[in-house]
Structure formats: structure tokens, C-alpha cells
Amino acid sequence: MTQTLAAATMAAYRRAAGCIAVITLTNPPVNTLSYLLRESFYETFRRANADAEVKAIVICGADGKFCGGADIKEFAGKFSGPSLVALIDDVEQSKKPVVAAIEGMALGGGLELALGCHYRIAHTKAQVGFPEVTLGLLPAAGGSQRLPRLITLTSALELITTGRRISAPEALKLGIVDKVTDKNALDMAIDFARDIIGKPLESRRLSLRTTPCPPDVESFLDEALASIRKHSRGAIAPLACLQAVRASVYSTFDEGLKKEQELFKMLLTSGQARALQYSFFAQRATKKWSMPSGATWKNTSARPLRKAAVIGLGTMGRGITVALIKAGIPVIAVEMGLKQLEAGKTVIMSMLEKEFKKKQLTKAYREMAAFTLDLAKLQEVDLVVEAVFENMSLKKQIFQQLSSLCSADAILCTNTSTLDIDEIASVTTTPHLVVGMHFFAPAHVMKLLEVIYGPRTSPTAVATAMQLAQQMEKVGVVVGNCNGFVGNRMFKLYAEQAYFLLEEGAIPEQVDQVLEDFGFPMGIFKVSDLSGLDIEWKIRQEQGLTGPKQIPGGSFRHRAGGRYSPLLDILCERGYLGQKTGQGWYLYEKPGGRVPTFNLWLHKFLEEYRELHGIQKHYVGQDEILERCLYPLINMGFHILEERIAASPEDIDIIYVFGYSWPRHWGGPMFYASMVGLPRVLDKLNYYHEIHPDIPTLEPSSLLKKLVANGSPPIGTWGAFIKEHNSKL
Numbered sequence: 001m002t003q004t005l006a007a008a009t010m011a012a013y014r015r016a017a018g019c020i021a022v023i024t025l026t027n028p029p030v031n032t033l034s035y036l037l038r039e040s041f042y043e044t045f046r047r048a049n050a051d052a053e054v055k056a057i058v059i060c061g062a063d064g065k066f067c068g069g070a071d072i073k074e075f076a077g078k079f080s081g082p083s084l085v086a087l088i089d090d091v092e093q094s095k096k097p098v099v100a101a102i103e104g105m106a107l108g109g110g111l112e113l114a115l116g117c118h119y120r121i122a123h124t125k126a127q128v129g130f131p132e133v134t135l136g137l138l139p140a141a142g143g144s145q146r147l148p149r150l151i152t153l154t155s156a157l158e159l160i161t162t163g164r165r166i167s168a169p170e171a172l173k174l175g176i177v178d179k180v181t182d183k184n185a186l187d188m189a190i191d192f193a194r195d196i197i198g199k200p201l202e203s204r205r206l207s208l209r210t211t212p213c214p215p216d217v218e219s220f221l222d223e224a225l226a227s228i229r230k231h232s233r234g235a236i237a238p239l240a241c242l243q244a245v246r247a248s249v250y251s252t253f254d255e256g257l258k259k260e261q262e263l264f265k266m267l268l269t270s271g272q273a274r275a276l277q278y279s280f281f282a283q284r285a286t287k288k289w290s291m292p293s294g295a296t297w298k299n300t301s302a303r304p305l306r307k308a309a310v311i312g313l314g315t316m317g318r319g320i321t322v323a324l325i326k327a328g329i330p331v332i333a334v335e336m337g338l339k340q341l342e343a344g345k346t347v348i349m350s351m352l353e354k355e356f357k358k359k360q361l362t363k364a365y366r367e368m369a370a371f372t373l374d375l376a377k378l379q380e381v382d383l384v385v386e387a388v389f390e391n392m393s394l395k396k397q398i399f400q401q402l403s404s405l406c407s408a409d410a411i412l413c414t415n416t417s418t419l420d421i422d423e424i425a426s427v428t429t430t431p432h433l434v435v436g437m438h439f440f441a442p443a444h445v446m447k448l449l450e451v452i453y454g455p456r457t458s459p460t461a462v463a464t465a466m467q468l469a470q471q472m473e474k475v476g477v478v479v480g481n482c483n484g485f486v487g488n489r490m491f492k493l494y495a496e497q498a499y500f501l502l503e504e505g506a507i508p509e510q511v512d513q514v515l516e517d518f519g520f521p522m523g524i525f526k527v528s529d530l531s532g533l534d535i536e537w538k539i540r541q542e543q544g545l546t547g548p549k550q551i552p553g554g555s556f557r558h559r560a561g562g563r564y565s566p567l568l569d570i571l572c573e574r575g576y577l578g579q580k581t582g583q584g585w586y587l588y589e590k591p592g593g594r595v596p597t598f599n600l601w602l603h604k605f606l607e608e609y610r611e612l613h614g615i616q617k618h619y620v621g622q623d624e625i626l627e628r629c630l631y632p633l634i635n636m637g638f639h640i641l642e643e644r645i646a647a648s649p650e651d652i653d654i655i656y657v658f659g660y661s662w663p664r665h666w667g668g669p670m671f672y673a674s675m676v677g678l679p680r681v682l683d684k685l686n687y688y689h690e691i692h693p694d695i696p697t698l699e700p701s702s703l704l705k706k707l708v709a710n711g712s713p714p715i716g717t718w719g720a721f722i723k724e725h726n727s728k729l
């Protein structure tokens with residue numbers, strides 16, 4: 001077996017305490033089990049086993065990280081090098097005790113390697129788990145067979161079907177690791193290995209055990225199947241994981257391993273696995289942000305943040321305050337009126353207390369929130385987040401005041417979800433320090449943060465906002481300034497089409513069922529009822545589409561140069577605002593009710609509405625619902641890439657996965673388009689545009705047409721076409 005120099009050092013070998021061989025997995029940044037490392041490990045482990053002076057072996061990872069698992073990048077290519085299954089079998093069958101010293105993480109193949117060892121010592125801060133299911137896969141190196149033989153079937157099934165990562169203390173409680181230390185795990189492992197030299201190892205070889213089962217294991221597995229079917233929302237990997245674990249109950253180890261391999265091969269080639277692995281790397285790519293000016297994450301440094309302020313303690317302001325304090329940043333929370341200030345304070349302190357009880361905060365949080373009516377107190381803060389009512393003149397008024405009261409280098413952020421960042425910046429003396437930080441409700445829970453730069457926003461302001469996103473453990477995505485930015489601008493078309501489908505013959509239940517079968521946790525009409533129909537109604541009024549500020553010249557069903565559906569306005573004018581009023585697109589048992597039921601009034605109203613406006617009703621099928629709701633949204637994604645509002649399709653996809661609950665096993669709108677096939681998306685848009693010429697957003701974008709004309713290149717290469725496309729613009 002050939003071995004390159006690089007490979008030779010990836011499983012470094014040294015002796016410790018005289019008779020202990022220490023093998024260090026070395027493949028930065030997270031010591032993944034790439035084929036080069038596997039090659040090196042194969043040689044090094046044989047050397048340790050062959051060395052007569054060696055009485056025991058310890059495996060550890062370089063840089064305080066045991067192993068991040070298999071190299072995900074290798075899944076796209078042809079498999080090569082020694083198989084991980086065989087390597088782990090070598091470890092388990094070793095006549096010399098093998099101890100895993102786990103620091104940092106042992107995930108996926110990394111945990112499988114540790115389970116092949118006879119003992120596992122972990123640092124108290126380490127995490128272990130089988131995240132394969134989150135990549136559309138399953139543990140494929142014996143993990144689905146060894147873990148159920150080591151811990152209870154219930155816990156093994158939960159960890160494998162959810163991909164949950166657990167702390168070392170929890171792993172100790174479950175029996176996955178044998179000892180936990182807050183000192184150096186490697187030193188402890190070496191001492192431990194020396195103490196067990198000569199001890200029998202038979203009972204420590206997991207493949208020789210049988211899986212301990214709860215009484216009536218069959219109904220336990222059936223119940224698990226029903227629950228997974230209910231919660232996986234169309235994802236196939238969790239079901240395959242269950243099948244693999246089921247094999248650990250009813251088959252020998254080798255038969256179970258064979259089943260595991262079969263299932264892994266099936267999943268590996270599935271679109272879902274490709275989508276989930278794309279999403280894994282796309283999420284990490286958002287950290288490597290860039291601006292059209294050439295400023296990037298690499299050449300721009302962020303400002304330190306010692307103290308922040310939040311203005312407006314409504315729903316969003318409260319969540320943002322809690323998110324900042326959870327990130328360890330003291331906050332001055334500001335309101336305009338005493339009543340609102342007291343109300344905000346009460347809610348924020350109880351939210352913080354809840355986080356404290358969940359051990360997400362230390363009791364020091366009580367000193368980290370200050371409440372005031374006095375904007376002058378903001379002289380001492382490094383960053384301000386404005387979260388007041390979505391009204392341009394109110395926001396401009398506040399930014400004017402901030403500009404005169406805050407220090408000259410304070411970063412001024414607005415949580416607007418639609419308004420023009422640059423217009424807000426225009427009233428300040430430091431427009432280069434104005435940046436959009438668009439949080440999603442609930443702001444202390446939702447991971448996504450759109451960081452919006454205007455034409456005058458400085459890279460430093462963007463870098464500081466992105467660093468804050470990381471500090472708040474959020475997924476920050478840098479986007480350009482336009483109406484609705486990326487997420488809401490695309491979402492508007494998704495909602496618009498859903499309303500048109502109601503006008504043309506569908507009912508909310510029908511549309512929502514198709515979207516939930518696709519994998520969304522909630523259909524568009526249930527989401528609208530949950531957030532309140534008036535949210536969108538106010539934005540429509542602010543945009544002059546309806547209400548007192550309506551721009552003259554439109555008609556009842558045509559405004560702003562295209563078809564317009566006033567259905568939502570009509571419901572709002574009648575006070576049907578959704579859950580909060582007990583009636584919206586659905587009916588609820590009472591105001592604030594959560595359980596949607598048929599709204600017969602609405603069904604009857606839709607019939608009358610169609611008749612009144614001479615709308616020819618037609619049968620609206622599942623395909624039409626999915627295509628009309630998703631393809632215009634995707635098409636707008638292509639416009640957004642053309643305009644460089646988003647730097648890459650990955651950014652758009654991560655915005656949708658983390659901000660709009662787009663089913664991750666479809667990768668995101670742009671990746672989904674590449675899965676469905678760009679020619680199909682283009683054809684369907686052309687088809688629907690022909691039928692509905694008064695809906696301009698159905699007209700395919702020129703970038704989409706260009707990509708199809710160039711043979712629909714893989715999503716990873718669209719960047720080149722976007723560049724070329726823009727250079728011609």
C-alpha cells in the first residue's frame with residue numbers, strides 16, 4: 001500500500017510511559033477521517049500492534065479535537081483508501097487494550113472509531129454524537145450496530161435518528177464513555193491504559209455483544225417508526241436510521257453491518273443527502289462574506305463591542321435584548337413611554353430568568369440589562385439596534401437623534417424588515433456606520449440574521465454586525481439593500497401566488513397541505529394566521545398598495561403594474577387578523593387559539609368573490625400549487641443574484657433554511673431548482689406567464705435563461721455566469 005509523506009504523518013506515532021503507543025489523528029482543522037488519514041492510520045496501528053514493547057494503545061486527536069468524522073467532501077467522489085469499517089474492526093480485535101482520549105469532539109466516524117476502542121476517556125467539555133442523519137446519511141462504520149449494543153436501545157435510537165450531539169457528562173451517564181475529566185484527557189487515557197494492561201478484553205468488544213432490548217421491543221420499534229414518520233416531514237434518512245438500528249436487534253453484528261452498508265449506499269446517492277451536505281457547506285460559506293466593493297471577511301476587522309442598546313421593546317426588541325445578553329453583551333434598553341418601558345422590562349426579565357433556569361445564562365444577567373427613557377444614556381454604547389414600529393419617518397426621527405447623541409464611532413443598526421437602509425442612514429452624520437440587522441421572530445430563538453449594507457455602509461460596520469451574529473450563535477448572511485432584502489423580497493412572491501390560487505379556485509387547507517407535504521412545518525396560510533395578517537397589511541399600506549396612502553391609478557385587482565390580490569386587505573378590514581382574533585384564513589376556538597379549523601365563512605366568501613369579480617374558477621392541483629408557490633420565489637432569487645444583492649446561491653439557500661423553515665433536505669430554493677432542473681423551472685414559469693400575462697413576476701429572469709442556455713451548470717459554478725452576466729449589464 002503506497003503512502004505519501006503527508007499521509008505518513010496524519011496518524012502520528014509516539015511512545016508514552018514506556019509501553020504505551022500514542023496515535024494522534026492529525027488532519028486540520030477537525031481531523032476528519034479522509035482517505036489519506038485512513039491510509040496512515042492503517043500503517044500506524046499495525047506498527048503499534050506489531051511492536052512487542054507496546055502493551056497498550058491510546059488514540060487521540062491533534063489540537064484538542066479527537067475527530068469530526070468522515071470527510072464529507074469525499075462523499076461526492078469515488079471511494080478510495082482503506083475502509084473505515086475494516087480499520088475499526090482492527091482496533092476492536094486488537095489483543096492490546098486500545099483507549100480513545102476524546103477532546104473537543106468525537107462525531108460520526110470519529111465516535112464510531114471510539115466505539116471500536118475498548119475504553120473511552122473524555123474531557124468534560126467534549127461533545128459526542130452521530131450527526132450523519134443531518135447530512136442525509138446514517139452511521140456507516142458500525143455505529144448503528146455498536147451503539148445499541150453499548151447503551152439502551154431507546155437512547156441509541158434517539159441519538160442516531162436525531163443526530164443530537166451530547167456533552168461528555170451526558171455520555172458518561174448513558175455509558176458511552178467510561179471516564180470524564182476536566183484535566184488533560186490524553187494524560188488520563190495513558191494512565192488508564194497502563195492500568196488495564198493484561199485485563200481481559202473480550203467483554204469490551206461491542207461487536208460480540210447482543211443488543212439489550214426493552215420488553216416488547218417490536219411495539220417499541222413500531223411506535224418509534226410512527227413518531228419518526230410524523231416528525232421527519234419527508235426526510236428519508238431518519239427512517240433508514242431506524243431500519244439500521246432495528247437490524248441491531250434482530251440480526252448478528254455482521255448481518256447488521258451489511259444492512260447498514262446497504263442503507264448507506266441508498267442514502268448516499270439520494271438527492272436529500274446531496275442537499276443536506278450542500279447545506280452543511282453553504283452554512284459555513286456564509287461566514288466568508290464579501291461586498292461588491294471587494295471588502296471581505298478576510299480583509300476587514302470588526303469593532304469590539306463592550307455595551308449595546310436596543311430601542312423599542314416590542315416583540316422584536318425584547319427578543320433582541322435577550323439575544324445580546326445571552327451573548328454576554330450588557331444592554332441599555334430604551335422605550336419612549338414609561339408604560340411601554342415597564343411592560344418591556346417585565347417581559348425581558350422573565351425571558352432572561354427562563355434562560356437562566358435553562359442554564360443558558362449565569363445569574364450575572366441581572367446586572368446586564370438597564371432600562372431607560374433617556375436616549376442621552378446611549379453615549380457610552382458601541383452599538384445600537386433600533387427595533388421600533390415599521391415606519392420610515394419614525395425610524396428617521398430616531399436615527400437623527402442617535403446620530404447626535406451616540407459616540408461618533410457607534411455602529412447604528414436597524415431591525416427593519418423591508419425599509420431602505422440608505423434612506424434611514426441619510427439622516428445621520430455617520431451613514432457609513434448604519435447597517436441593517438434583520439432579526440427573525442422570536443429574535444432570541446431564530447438563528448438567521450440578515451446583515452444589510454447600503455451604498456454608504458462601511459465594511460467595518462458589516463464586519464462588526466457579522467461578528468456579533470457569531471457571538472449570538474446566529475447564522476449571519478450579508479446582503480445588499482433593496483425592498484425586502486433577500487428573504488422577504490422572495491417571500492412576497494410565495495404569498496402573492498398563494499392568494500392568487502385562492503382567487504382561482506383553491507382553499508387555504510389545500511395549499512397548506514401541499515406545502516407541508518413538501519416539508520414546510522406550516523403552510524403559508526397557517527403562518528400568516530400565526531404572525532397576524534395585519535403585519536403584511538401594514539407593509540402593503542406603507543408601500544401605498546392599499547388603505548389611505550394607496551397610490552392612485554390601480555384597480556381593485558391590478559396595482560403597481562400587475563395583478564394584485566386584495567383578499568388579505570378584505571379580511572383585515574373585517575378584523576379577521578388570524579390567531580390573535582380567532583379568525584383569519586382558518587377559524588380558531590377563541591382569540592389567541594392555536595388549533596386551525598375549516599373557515600366555512602371564508603370558503604363561501606371566496607365563491608362569492610370569484611363570482612363578483614368574474615373570475616373563472618379552475619381545478620388547482622398539487623403540482624400547480626407547488627410550482628406557483630415555489631418557482632416565482634426561485635425566479636426572484638435569480639434576479640437577486642443578477643443584482644448582486646446576494647453574493648451566492650448558497651447565501652439565499654441558508655436564508656431560507658434558517659429564516660423561513662425551508663425543508664433542509666431540499667437544500668434551499670436555489671439548490672432545489674438545480675435538483676428539479678433549471679429547464680423545468682424555466683418551462684413552467686413560461687407556461688404560467690402565458691396563462692397569467694398580468695403577473696410580471698412569472699417572467700423568467702435573464703440569468704435563469706442564461707444558465708439553461710449554457711446547459712444548466714452545477715450550482716457551485718453559477719458564480720462565473722453571474723459575474724459574466726453582470727459584466728454585460
Ligand SMILES: C[C@H](O)[C@H](C)C(=O)SCCNC(=O)CCNC(=O)[C@H](O)C(C)(C)COP(=O)([O-])OP(=O)([O-])OC[C@H]1O[C@@H](n2cnc3c(N)ncnc32)[C@H](O)[C@@H]1OP(=O)([O-])[O-]
Nearest residue numbers: 030032068069070071072073107108109131139140141284
Ligand atoms: C462514516 C460515518 O459514519 C459518517 C458517514 C460520517 O462520519 S459523516 C460526517 C459526520 N460528521 C459531522 O457531521 C461533523 C461535521 N462538522 C461539524 O459539525 C463541525 O465542523 C465541528 C466538527 C463541530 C467543528 O465546528 P467548528 O464551528 O469549530 O468549525 P467549522 O467551521 O464547522 O469547521 C471547520 C472547517 O472544517 C470543515 N469540516 C468540518 N467537519 C467536516 C467534515 N466532517 N468533513 C469535511 N469538512 C469538514 C468545515 O467545512 C470548515 O471548513 P472551512 O469552512 O473552514 O473551509
